[in-house]
Amino acid sequence: MTAKLLLLAGDFVEDYEIMVPFQALQAVGHEVHAVCPEKETGDTVKTAVHDFRGDQTYLETRGHDFELNATMSEVAPADYDGLVVPGGRAPEYLRTYDEVLETVRHFFEHEKPVAAICHGPQILAAAGVLEGRTGSAYPACRAEVEAAGCSWVDGVVTDGNLVTAQAWPDHPEWIAQFLDVLGTEIQHGAAPAAADD
Structure with a gap:
């Protein structure tokens, strides 16, 4: 099934x-629309690289420019099969947009697949969709997740x-579990024939 x-x-x-889920989900055949409040198709968002180097928290450096391929004000959540909520610093202010919170609530009200990582659950907490759930987040967000009624793991x-x-070190397992929830079946082609010497 293509989602x-x-x-x-x-x-x-x-x-x-x-970038990793955006590309990985497309690589297995899904259509992914990246949107941001107040920005349009073709606009970019700046990214931040969070690196773990033995400090008490992550080190943040400037990342790439990521190009949006859809306009948030023009998309309807009802047209989508699932939602991806990345982390970084963006969630702390994205959760202040009503359209973001309404979008998140739609996916939970209709029990559609949702993947959230790192600081992404801050948005879910603000949307009020974590009550009675079990979930994870960046450890520094644990208090917010638990205050929203979620059992942190x-x-x-x-x-x-x-x-x-x-x-992001959790990507392989996180993306694999999300693909399972989406019902994604990955079929690999036949192995190439051995070349004659």
Whole structure:
């Protein structure tokens, strides 16, 4: 099944957490639309690279410019099969937009697949959709997730339609679990024939 997915973006979204799922989900045949409030198709958001170097928290450096391929004010959540919410610094202010919170609520009200990573669950907490859930987030966001009524887990967790993870090192497991929730079947072609000597 090919899914049509919506991805929430904003300035200083985490570089790996937007680019890796954006490309990986397309690589397996899904259509992914990246949107940001107040920006249009072709506009860019700046990304931030969060690196873990043994400090008490991550180190942040400037990442790439990520080009949006859809306009948030022109998309309808009802047209999408799933939602991806990356982390970084963007979630702390994206959660102040009513259209972002309404979009998130739509996916939960209709039990559509949602993947959130790192600081992304800050948006879910603000939307009021974590009550009674089990989930994960960047450890510094644990208090917010728990205050929103969610049981926090250390690692990657799937709870019904929701797949959450702590940070980009979790990508392989996080994306794999999201693909399972989406019902994605990946078929590989036949192995190439051995060349004659």
